[in-house]
Amino acid sequence: MDSGGQSSLLLQKSIKDNTEELHDFLADLKNWEREMKEMDQRLASQSSSKDKGSSGEGPIAHPVRSRSHQGPAKSILKQTENNKQVEDNKQMESNKQMLTSNNNNKKKAKRLPCDYAAWDKFDVDKALESSSSEEEVEHKQPSSKATPPIRVPPANKKERATALKEEGNKLYSKGRLEDAVAKYTQGMALDPTNPLLPANRAMAYIKLKKYTAAEADCNRCLKLDCDYIKGYLRRATARLNLGKEELARRDCLKVLEMEPGNKEAKRELEKLRGISSSQEENRTNTEEVLKNSRLGKEEKIVQNPPEVVREGVAVAIGKGNEQSEGLQVTSHKRKGNGKKMKIVEVNSSQEDKVPPKANQILPIVKPPHVRSKKPLRRIPVKDIGTWEDMNKRPVVEAKVAESSGVGDGQQDKDKGGKVASPPKTSVLVSSKPFMPSVPKTSHQFSQDWHRLSNQAEAACEYIKMIPPAFFRTVDLETSTLVEVAEILAREGVSPSLAAEHLSALSVSHGFSINLMFLEADQKQVFLNLTSKCQQVEGHRTKMEELKAAIQSS
Amino acid sequence: MEKPQILVYAEKSLNYSAFDVKWVPKSAKAVVLGSHPRGTGILQVYELNDGKLELLHDVERSKALKCGTFGASTLEERHLCAGDFDGKMEITDLQSPSMPIYSVKAHSQIVNAIAGVGGLNIGMGAPEIATGSRDGLVKVWDPRQKDRPVITIEPREGEQGRDCWSVAFGDAHTAEERTLCAGFDNGDIKMFDLRTMAVRWETNLQNGVCSIEFDRKDIEMNKLLATTLESKFHIFDLRTFHPEKGFAHLSDQGHKSTVWCGRHLPQNREIFATTGGNGSVMLWKYSYPESRVKKLSDGSEVGVAGKLVPLQNATLATQPITSFCWSPDKMGLSVCSGLDQAIRVVIVTKLNVV
Numbered sequence: 085m086d087s088g089g090q091s092s093l094l095l096q097k098s099i100k101d102n103t104e105e106l107h108d109f110l111a112d113l114k115n116w117e118r119e120m121k122e123m124d125q126r127l128a129s130q131s132s133s134k135d136k137g138s139s140g141e142g143p144i145a146h147p148v149r150s151r152s153h154q155g156p157a158k159s160i161l162k163q164t165e166n167n168k169q170v171e172d173n174k175q176m177e178s179n180k181q182m183l184t185s186n187n188n189n190k191k192k193a194k195r196l197p198c199d200y201a202a203w204d205k206f207d208v209d210k211a212l213e214s215s216s217s218e219e220e221v222e223h224k225q226p227s228s229k230a231t232p233p234i235r236v237p238p239a240n241k242k243e244r245a246t247a248l249k250e251e252g253n254k255l256y257s258k259g260r261l262e263d264a265v266a267k268y269t270q271g272m273a274l275d276p277t278n279p280l281l282p283a284n285r286a287m288a289y290i291k292l293k294k295y296t297a298a299e300a301d302c303n304r305c306l307k308l309d310c311d312y313i314k315g316y317l318r319r320a321t322a323r324l325n326l327g328k329e330e331l332a333r334r335d336c337l338k339v340l341e342m343e344p345g346n347k348e349a350k351r352e353l354e355k356l357r358g359i360s361s362s363q364e365e366n367r368t369n370t371e372e373v374l375k376n377s378r379l380g381k382e383e384k385i386v387q388n389p390p391e392v393v394r395e396g397v398a399v400a401i402g403k404g405n406e407q408s409e410g411l412q413v414t415s416h417k418r419k420g421n422g423k424k425m426k427i428v429e430v431n432s433s434q435e436d437k438v439p440p441k442a443n444q445i446l447p448i449v450k451p452p453h454v455r456s457k458k459p460l461r462r463i464p465v466k467d468i469g470t471w472e473d474m475n476k477r478p479v480v481e482a483k484v485a486e487s488s489g490v491g492d493g494q495q496d497k498d499k500g501g502k503v504a505s506p507p508k509t510s511v512l513v514s515s516k517p518f519m520p521s522v523p524k525t526s527h528q529f530s531q532d533w534h535r536l537s538n539q540a541e542a543a544c545e546y547i548k549m550i551p552p553a554f555f556r557t558v559d560l561e562t563s564t565l566v567e568v569a570e571i572l573a574r575e576g577v578s579p580s581l582a583a584e585h586l587s588a589l590s591v592s593h594g595f596s597i598n599l600m601f602l603e604a605d606q607k608q609v610f611l612n613l614t615s616k617c618q619q620v621e622g623h624r625t626k627m628e629e630l631k632a633a634i635q636s637s
Numbered sequence: 638m639e640k641p642q643i644l645v646y647a648e649k650s651l652n653y654s655a656f657d658v659k660w661v662p663k664s665a666k667a668v669v670l671g672s673h674p675r676g677t678g679i680l681q682v683y684e685l686n687d688g689k690l691e692l693l694h695d696v697e698r699s700k701a702l703k704c705g706t707f708g709a710s711t712l713e714e715r716h717l718c719a720g721d722f723d724g725k726m727e728i729t730d731l732q733s734p735s736m737p738i739y740s741v742k743a744h745s746q747i748v749n750a751i752a753g754v755g756g757l758n759i760g761m762g763a764p765e766i767a768t769g770s771r772d773g774l775v776k777v778w779d780p781r782q783k784d785r786p787v788i789t790i791e792p793r794e795g796e797q798g799r800d801c802w803s804v805a806f807g808d809a810h811t812a813e814e815r816t817l818c819a820g821f822d823n824g825d826i827k828m829f830d831l832r833t834m835a836v837r838w839e840t841n842l843q844n845g846v847c848s849i850e851f852d853r854k855d856i857e858m859n860k861l862l863a864t865t866l867e868s869k870f871h872i873f874d875l876r877t878f879h880p881e882k883g884f885a886h887l888s889d890q891g892h893k894s895t896v897w898c899g900r901h902l903p904q905n906r907e908i909f910a911t912t913g914g915n916g917s918v919m920l921w922k923y924s925y926p927e928s929r930v931k932k933l934s935d936g937s938e939v940g941v942a943g944k945l946v947p948l949q950n951a952t953l954a955t956q957p958i959t960s961f962c963w964s965p966d967k968m969g970l971s972v973c974s975g976l977d978q979a980i981r982v983v984i985v986t987k988l989n990v991v
Contacts, residue, residue: 105642109969113970116665116966116970117665117687120966120967123663127713130713146812147763148787149765149779149788
């Protein structure tokens, strides 16, 4: 009782408190309303006076987002996939900013060499020094945040790649080779078809003394544009430094072939000659080679030791080759044939010396008009031990092909059971029937089935291979379905297997619809099948249902 | 007994469906947006006067108005930005509301949600308006730029756009930082970082997200409240992001029906109100754990969710309460609109002592 009275007192107190609280709140609210109205008025007058004074001048402290981005609105969700690109863009942006500031800083812009030849005269070290000092200045004064970054988004990737190339070139001309390489790499990612980007990167790599990378880039460039002279020249430089004199020389020769007066190539060749003369005693008369190459001969000839071309063949071979060979050749020479003939003879004599191995199959080269017009024939491949085995045992292939028409099983067995099943009365050269693998898809099954459909035995075997569960997933045409049913109804297939297959088929896609399109004789096939399957315990009810369904349709 | 009370202070029956109601900042006025039975839009301004709501303006628009915000306007101007059933977005000066001062066809379908930032001396940076629409797009607009959005957020290629039901700005504590959250009808929440232009985080709440709100939009993001269908709502502690576990997360149930709306008290960010499909308003208080971060064994940090206490529950109507707005100027004063064609000024007492 006592506690109850206390709680009721508490309740009363709280109700009183609440009403007081509410009262206070409401009174406060009235005051607030009055205050708010005054403030509202003041604000309204402020805004109207502002409107009259300077309309639309508002707080321009923060620029409109798209103004700073200068481009179409961005789709973030799409961009998440190529975030990298965004970052690239950002980087590009900042770099561009840096560039612009650089350009502004450097009012007295240096004349930089603009063609390849001038690069050799250009003092990279000096440029590097000056540019690095500029960089330091930049680092001290980081680009102010206040100026909005200017970005002109190029329309497509190719343009962007070109822009990156230009940026890279600028960086390169400043001697910031690593940065230039980075730019070119970005550009290459954007436009892998531009040959200039790898070419320029190769040049940067050469300056960085990364010759292997430079060579790879030249290769890439030349793959894209096989007539790009600078590509060959740069590759020559890279290769020269990698110690691949021969390849470098070839590159130079290629250049001279395309542009006979190219000084760079000649200079490189001079260098090469210097190296080779110091390395070897064998004189390589490049001038001669040059002559040859100018005559339009293929590089193959250049590959041969130049002596062969220049001097008498017999002498050269006598010098370079073994004695016996030399003798042979001299004997050929006595026949008094021309130079060219001799070379051919040397080759042929060498070939003659190699006895053709019996089990080595050599390619037959025939001009198209001599080739056989007959269609290609399927030749069964058999495992026939070694060459000795083949000699001992006659090849049975031809006989099999002959006997296939006869269809004599016994004869086949006599041949050591090489051929598994008796040949069919078909035109197939191979006596073994085509047996497809277990199908994985409905389509595969249909295709294989069509190939087997005229061979009931094979079809039986095939259908036994397939697990019944597979048929749940198939979607067959009516004709195929009927054929399958026919095969299942055959004696070769056990009733239990047929029942399992059929029950699986009955749940497959389109089975019930196919049933509806059956003709009378086709229905009969199914009825036969179901009655066969009814023998199997456990499938009886299902088969009866199916039977009813077939009959009703 | 020390519980706050939720009381209806003033009620006004309307002859149209109100979809959204907002206090006009620095005033005792509220603006109501809705739809006439004939499908045209209506914009009304009421003023609280001695416990009564007095009609100040009544304007008709060609299409029903769905949502509105003052978030991107300055305090002097207090321009209302509204989205309509036709996908249009308009900005209206409430001193002369008959004609909008800015109008743009923002979306191909209804604008479900709108949010503003950068105005009202709340938050840093440019004034921006986000609109979320049934067409699956979320767009960000700058009132100073006519005709085209500054950002369009589209579904990924090959993905079907989902109906966007809610948008919210947050993290606007510097001029550059800004985060936009969008909730979709399939329960997706996506958080977009508008500085890096990337999806910062996304999750799925299983149920359509009816409303979404940061506890404050002008601070480093702290908490996010998302209310969903089937009487659930979720609170994410956004201070600590774990690369695998994401944000610490807490979910609770209330109203026994759709939680239409969840709004943080402007004067105390740990208190928020939710409104339900059964016509009730619930008041909740979030209390932080002792430590909001804990270290995992692999050295990474993961957030710890706090606790949620229901403070009060009051049924104000028989129909769902679709929108709720705390007065930014008077603690405990709020206004809500219901599908029973009425708006109510609701006062909540003792908020300063909870």
